[in-house]
Amino acid sequence: MKRHQFLKAAVAVAGALLLSQTAAFAQSWPNKPVRLIVPFPAGGSTDIVARQLAQHLSTALGQQFIVDNRAGAAGNIGTDAVAKAAPDGYTIGLSTSGPLANNKSLYKNMPFDAQKDLSPIALVGEIPMVFVTNPSVKAQNLKEFVALAKANPNDYSVGHPGNGTIGHLTLESFKTSTGTSPQGIPYKGDTPAMTDLLGGSIQAISAPVSTFIPNIQGGKLRGLAVTSKKRFPGLPNVPTALEQGVDLEATVWFAIVGPAGMAKPVIEKLNQEVNRYTNSAEGKAKLAQFGMVEANGGPDLLGKLMNAEAAKWKKVVEAARISLD
Template sequence: MKRRTFKMAVAALVAGLAVGAPALAQSNWPNKPVRILVPFPAGGSTDLVARYIAQGLSDKLGQQFIVDNRGGAGGNIGTDAVAKAAPDGYTIGLSTSGPLVNNKFLYKSMPFDADKELAPIALVCEIPLVIMSNPKVPAKNLKEFVQLVKAKPQSYSVGQPGNGTIGHLALEQLSLVSGTKFTTVPYRGDVPAMTDLLGGSIQALSAPITAFIPNLSAGKLNGLAVTSSARYPGLPNIPTAREQGIDMVATVWFAVVGPAGTPPAIIEKLNSEINAIVGTTYGKAKLQQYGAVVNTGTPDLLRKMMDEDSKRWQKVISTAGVTIN
């Protein structure tokens, strides 16, 4: 009887250790370096924001957070690598609204399901889009520009930084909500589009605000509207589209995600630390250098944003018939 009791006690102890091991591992997290996968090349705004967060997390948590760039396929390759990683907190990603929301409506096939295979961790920031014109265009704001296009559609062409980009989708959204057909000109990125806008080859342009801040500030370009819900703090004189009676919102937002199944305790810890890093006065000023506005919150807020953006962009993309492959 005593022998049987001893065996039962040993079995209970082993079971208790097995159950307690994951909790112990989570409480000690991180006890080795953590990779932050960025699904875009080095040097861009996503990469710069990721490196700022990585440094802050390294300083706060005592382990190195290493940025690993995995660009390609509109952000799908790097974000897929996050989805396929072990859910142990040692591989996370800083991705954007493109691969997290828009791409599933643009690409015929996706290597991952963002809604099922990724765990929301933290919303970080968003970059508003700006619709701008050459100063020679006789419109002070977006409402007036839409009226010009309606009156003489053949006289105005609007550039965008590439098929399927948020700049392109914003124009399709504007067309949908204003009932106006725009002659759009796709470019391979912001810089060649900006060159043609400054030179007058195109009359207007829709793109994320980051690359255009110096020329907008100097008056070389006219900001017709920002398409965020509030004015951009760095250029407060540019009104939002909604202020002008045009019901549209289009931004690029950045978020930290992990593989589905990442332990809740690790998600909570990362969320708290990331919010603290970017939410300071210094953090807000640092991100504004990249044209970003800090927008933090809980993992549930990020999931809600993903759901709401999915509804918005699915409608725009299907109505316009936009595809990438």
């Protein structure tokens, strides 16, 4: 056998051996508890969803999945802990679109690169943004609000949950796509913004829909538009921005990720079980409690979403000159 033929055969044997070892590892995984890092405080929606998923995965895969809260820096600290963990399948995380896409442009000193340092595993769900007003505002929909804001820009202010949040980025994207310039008012979260909206101190809010569902359903606030591709099931009478001719799509999405270099069979095994949960009647119902619509698909779909969203919001951040450090 010639040298190049020998080398080719040796590489093929080594490759086959590696594949068989990887497959054997995936079949035995997990054989000890798995840590599920949540980069936000205990008790919040991300934490509760993580605990629901952990319970499902523990039952389905026969090992305990333990939730580990690592809050701070808008999700960067906990997601960084996932990125820097050993890629052996025993540390994964439930993170959101902030650390996985948006924060890359908002923070100058990111401790990790989501697109390089993480393994996409599975989408879990998404929460659309909503533009909501006090009923005293003479706009029945987003198109009418745009007309009012163009005619009298100084009379309209739009609250959002804080600088750099998805509500803030959505508002900046709205300004660009509609050519309007309402004043943006940052708050420390959705609830204080909603209090001022109910009191009439501001005219509208751009924020995740979850907090506002009861008041919109009860007629105390008016939903002008949601910013998902399709109408939000919890508010079927509120049209999307796209339906109204406003080029605006924005959601906060939740996903399972792991460190870069995880074995593909382990990723696929996790993906299959997460999808099984989010497609189940129980999973859909529990996610809906947080204003979340289930999402699913393969790891490649999540990877493409992370890339596309990072590029999309980078343009918005740079145009609005937003920086958080």
